[in-house]
Amino acid sequence: MDFAALTEGVVALPPAALYLVGTFVFLLAVAALRVISNQLNAKAPPVFEGVPFLGGILKFVQGPMKLMAEGYARHGEVFTVPVLHKNITFLLGPCVSAHFFKANDEEMSQKEVYEFNVPTFGKGVVFDVDHKVRAEQFRFFAEALKTAKLKLYVPHFVSEAEAYFAKWGDAGEVDLSKAFAELIILTASRTLMGREVRENMFTQVAELFHDLDAGMLPVSVLFPYLPIPQHRRRDRAREELSRIFSKVIRARRASGAREDDILQCFIDSRYEKVYGGRALTDDEITGLLIATLFAGQHTSSITSAWTGYFMIANKATAWAAAEAEQRRVLAERGPAIDIDALGEMDALQRNITEALRLFPPLIMLLRQANAAFSVETSAGRRHVVPKGHIVFASPAFSHRLPAVFPQPDAFEPERFAPPREEDKVAPFSFIGFGGGRHGCMGSNFAYLQIKTIWSLLLRNFEFELVDPFPEADYDSLVVGPKPCRVRYHRRALHAQGI
Structure with missing residues (x-):
């Protein structure tokens, strides 16, 4: 050489x-x-099982929050729970969650873990298609939720909320969860499903959606086609909704009429990279409408309720700040509630965000690992999560970690304001709307809707708790507050300027 x-x-x-x-x-x-x-x-995540073969099932039966608390106390941020033929790996906290949120669909897939939604949403949409088609359909959602579109939806939020609260007396008692569930389906009916449904078919469509909702049970996650009465009613409701929306869609197309709603956005949408650029079928539009409603109805109504309960329980701080903000906006802009006025309500938005931090409606987010990946904990331990594992991230648990949010059990909306901005200290600290590639596209829609509701209530009513502050109902797939009444008093007309 x-x-x-x-x-x-x-x-x-x-x-x-x-x-x-x-x-x-x-x-x-x-x-x-x-x-x-x-x-x-690097090692595989530690196994948290207890009794061989049965331990994982027993731990899930006791509830996910207790499972995560015990697993975290024993093993830290990363551990695996075997359940039947599946291995479920938990990633708790922002330090170990980056890959979960940033990986593409080919590496970390939603499809396999959310296929139980297919009977509800329908074939050919969202979790019944491959990631290329799903990306196109998510683009339709994004187009429908652009700022220019949101600006058109706000007046409908206002009119529906004003009409709903006009039916309240001068004083009375309500359960906020129940009230907001009723109101949100009204606003969704107008902005999502369209004027025709809201004006002519609301009761029928609302009842069908109730049957769809009632068909989403914990057992449905594992056995979505189990022949039980709730599933049979679900399937009949899905067929009838498809018939109703096909009729509405055909009528719009035949007449050339156009409306400022999400239904119109889906009618106008065209695939670009798949299916030869064709328009959506009537059944695809119906499926996307159902998916949109399911994504936002419970989460918005639940977050509206928690926001109210926390503000009422913290009159001297959270309520006072939001009320003072309404006084300022009224003085500067007058009584109109539009997208610009809502955009100036930072104190109210922080109240909403803090309520969502403490009680996110979705306590767990799921993916399937289609390729192995490594994570490193805050203590410097490295683990390789094997291919095929179901991976869980938990807003409900991660938001309560003291290392992420100091005094995590305290309601402190100012933690999101400068100079604290605790949600920005580490990426994926706040995941109330998910994050990364699959962050919720409807977050701005939700904030506008909730801020509209509470702007009207802050301006027109006083509240006090009748029952003790509510606990979370962790027995539901979407976690909201247990029943809790509040007493309201309508402000006198001369006091509505707050």
């Missing part, structure tokens, strides 16, 4: 350049050794 030829270019370099090259090569070697060492030292 001619070593002179190999070193010819090197010996011609000046000493300073040789030093820089040598340093660079040394750093590369150190980095490579570190990667190899980490790979060799």
Whole structure:
């Protein structure tokens, strides 16, 4: 071997350049050794099971929050619970969640873990299609939720809420959860399903959606086609909704009429990268409407209720700040509630966000790992999550970690304001609307809807708790407050300027 030829270019370099090259090569070697060492030292997540074969099932039966608390106390941020033929790995906290939120659908897939929604949403949409088609359909959602569209929806939020609260007396008692569930389906009916449904078919469509909702049970996650009465009513409701919306869609297309609602956005949408650029079928539109309603109805009504309960329980701070903000907005802009006025309500938005931090409606987010990946805990332990594991991230648990949010059980909306901004200290600290590639596209829609509701209530009513502050109902798939009454008093007309 001619070593002179190999070193010819090197010996011609000046000493300073040789030093820089040598340093660079040394750093590369150190980095490579570190990667190899980490790979060799990485281990599969610790197993949290207890009784072999049955322990994982028993732990899930006791409830996910208790399971996560015990698993975290024993193993930290990463652990695996075997359940039947599946391995479920928990990633708790922002330190270990980056890959969960940032990976693409081919690496971390939603489809396999959310297929139980197919009987409800229908074939050919969302979780019944591959990731390329689903990306196109998510683009339709995004187009329908752009700022220019949201601006058109706000007047409908206002008119529906004003009409609903006009039916309240001068004083009375209500359960906020029940009241907001009724109101949100009204606003959704107008902005999502369209004027025709809201004006002519609301009762019928609302009852059909109730049957769909009642067919989403914990057993449905594992056995979505189990022949039980709730599933049979679900399937009949899905067929009838498809018939109703097909009639509405055909009528709009035939007449050329256009409306400012999400239904119109779906009618106008065209695939770009799949299906040869065709329009959506009537059944696809129906499925996307159902998916949109399911994504937002419970979450918005539940978050509206929690926001109210927390503001009423914290009159001197949270309520006072939101009320003072309404006074300022009224003085500067007058009584109109539009998208610009809502955009200035930062104190109210922080109240909503803090309520969502403490009680996110979706306590667990799921993916299937289609490729192995590694994570490193805050303590420096490395784990490789194997391919095929079901992976859970939990807003409900992660939002209560003291290392992420100091005094995590306290209601402190100002933690989201400068200079604290605790949600920005680490990526994916606040995941009330998910995050990363699958962050909720409807978050702005939800904030506008909830802020509209509470702007009207802050301006027109006083509230006090009748029952003790509610506990969370963790027996539901979507977690809301247990029943809790509040007493309201309508403000006198001259006091409505607050």
